[in-house]
Amino acid sequence: MSDIPQELKYTKSHEWVRVEEDGTLTVGITEHAQGLLGDMVFVELPEVGESYEAGQDCAVVESVKAASDIYCPVEGEVVEVNEELEDAPEQINVNAYHEGWIFRINPSNPDDVDNLMNADDYTALVEAEEH
Amino acid sequence: MTQTELKTTPLFNAHQKMGAKLVDFGGWNMPIHYGSQIEEHHQVRKDAGMFDVCHMTIVDLLGSDVIAYLSRLLANDVAKISGKPGKALYSCMLNNEGGVIDDLIIYAMAPDWVRVIVNSATRENDLAWMRSQLGDNAVELTERDDLAMIAVQGPNARALAGKTLDDDIAGAEELKPFNALLINQGADNERFVARTGYTGEDGYEIVCTNEQVESVWNNLYEAGVKPCGLGARDTLRLEAGMNLYGSDMDETTSPLESGLIWTVDFSDPDRHFISRAALEKQKNDGIKYKFVGLILNGKGVLRAHQKVIVDGEGEGELTSGTFSPTMQKAIGFARVPVGAGEHCQVEIRNKLLDAKIVKLPFVRNGKVLAG
Numbered sequence: 034m035s036d037i038p039q040e041l042k043y044t045k046s047h048e049w050v051r052v053e054e055d056g057t058l059t060v061g062i063t064e065h066a067q068g069l070l071g072d073m074v075f076v077e078l079p080e081v082g083e084s085y086e087a088g089q090d091c092a093v094v095e096s097v098k099a100a101s102d103i104y105c106p107v108e109g110e111v112v113e114v115n116e117e118l119e120d121a122p123e124q125i126n127v128n129a130y131h132e133g134w135i136f137r138i139n140p141s142n143p144d145d146v147d148n149l150m151n152a153d154d155y156t157a158l159v160e161a162e163e164h
Numbered sequence: 165m166t167q168t169e170l171k172t173t174p175l176f177n178a179h180q181k182m183g184a185k186l187v188d189f190g191g192w193n194m195p196i197h198y199g200s201q202i203e204e205h206h207q208v209r210k211d212a213g214m215f216d217v218c219h220m221t222i223v224d225l226l227g228s229d230v231i232a233y234l235s236r237l238l239a240n241d242v243a244k245i246s247g248k249p250g251k252a253l254y255s256c257m258l259n260n261e262g263g264v265i266d267d268l269i270i271y272a273m274a275p276d277w278v279r280v281i282v283n284s285a286t287r288e289n290d291l292a293w294m295r296s297q298l299g300d301n302a303v304e305l306t307e308r309d310d311l312a313m314i315a316v317q318g319p320n321a322r323a324l325a326g327k328t329l330d331d332d333i334a335g336a337e338e339l340k341p342f343n344a345l346l347i348n349q350g351a352d353n354e355r356f357v358a359r360t361g362y363t364g365e366d367g368y369e370i371v372c373t374n375e376q377v378e379s380v381w382n383n384l385y386e387a388g389v390k391p392c393g394l395g396a397r398d399t400l401r402l403e404a405g406m407n408l409y410g411s412d413m414d415e416t417t418s419p420l421e422s423g424l425i426w427t428v429d430f431s432d433p434d435r436h437f438i439s440r441a442a443l444e445k446q447k448n449d450g451i452k453y454k455f456v457g458l459i460l461n462g463k464g465v466l467r468a469h470q471k472v473i474v475d476g477e478g479e480g481e482l483t484s485g486t487f488s489p490t491m492q493k494a495i496g497f498a499r500v501p502v503g504a505g506e507h508c509q510v511e512i513r514n515k516l517l518d519a520k521i522v523k524l525p526f527v528r529n530g531k532v533l534a535g
Contacts, residue, residue: 071395072202074487075465077513093513095465097201097399097487119463
């Protein structure tokens with residue numbers, strides 16, 4: 034079973050979301066998702082200042098094996114992207130929840146994050162997929 | 165398809181013990197990697213790695229007409245290896261229209277015995293076609309599902325594999341590329357050792373019985389050969405400029421537009437191999453596409469089916485693509501208009517990115533050739 038931190042929120046499409054102190058949301062892909070994709074070789078980041086709806090594809094991660102869309106977990110505007118991933122996409126493999134973060138958004142509605150899955154629900158989802 | 169319906173090779177337990185990530189590979193439960201596909205790729209380029217290729221299909225053809233039969237069945241000319249036991253030959257097997265049914269390697273074993281190794285996904289189709297073409301030929305076709313195969317590849321592969329094989333293998337050290345040796349014929353410890361592979365590196369493909377393959381695998385591991393998954397096998401063969409059946413060619417494509425012209429032997433005018441007339445017509449009418457290597461200039465990853473645009477010439481398509489761990493760039497194979505020069509563009513997620521057209525292979529024996 035892969036690492037699923039209790040303090041984070043999750044999506045069905047395997048993004049994790051951290052609520053920062055200033056109310057912005059940091060987004061990445063889960064340990065489980067990076068394991069499925071394998072060695073990362075390219076990340077296409079969203080544009081800072083661009084707004085996305087919940088569930089809209091806004092970034093792409095590519096492993097040797099396949100390309101995978103990253104979906105915006107809630108509606109909001111991108112305020113920062115992890116530019117280091119452009120030269121070191123493997124940071125997603127090394128530490129999906131920290132150095133491997135992909136972008137940060139300012140949510141249009143702060144309460145939207147409550148609609149995301151908690152760690153227990155996401156654990157159940159991963160377990161269901163593994164069997 | 166659920167896990168329980170997948171076929172497994174006799175090395176399945178060994179893979180689980182070695183921490184393989186297993187995936188459905190054409191109906192077989194096969195290792196995609198044992199931790200990192202990229203590390204396994206480098207392992208083969210720099211040292212030695214081994215692959216479970218037991219899923220591939222081994223067929224023995226026996227009989228006095230075996231050469232006459234293969235002379236018609238295959239686009240390459242079996243005469244190159246007939247009467248030369250141990251010699252191997254790569255060929256396409258074509259349908260009546262000149263489409264590729266499969267690519268395969270044949271090995272001359274004895275004057276009336278040729279061994280054929282074909283792909284796994286095409287197994288049933290291949291066997292049905294091969295049987296349907298037997299006609300009156302005195303040839304007996306036997307699928308050898310009692311045999312297993314391991315590919316040991318890399319600059320140190322032969323030295324390490326040599327340590328694990330019995331003394332009888334001494335002769336294998338003398339094996340030239342694309343030659344093979346049968347040892348302990350008929351005994352439990354029979355080994356068929358071929359200096360062939362699918363990585364662009366030196367090495368062996370070792371065939372033994374299903375019963376013995378796990379011990380062969382473990383002995384190689386003890387000798388320092390690392391297990392590698394089918395993920396690395398794909399990036400290695402792409403760098404090596406080697407075609408993958410089903411991606412780079414199939415029954416709808418001609419070998420003449422798939423980078424396989426060198427395997428179609430027209431030299432003997434009296435050899436009427438299947439679809440020779442269709443291919444000669446294609447040549448006379450003019451080949452429209454050439455099969456080339458592409459290197460993406462900037463960041464990104466090339467993938468099969470991306471559109472290729474050649475200024476003033478028209479469009480083509482990628483047939484395979486990946487990120488090259490050796491070159492640290494995106495590479496791929498593409499069918500492009502025959503007039504294409506050195507530059508093209510590839511459409512990736514609605515953006516046009518510049519790419520360079522190069523001759524294959526990209527990498528051979530650890531060295532980058534195309535850049």
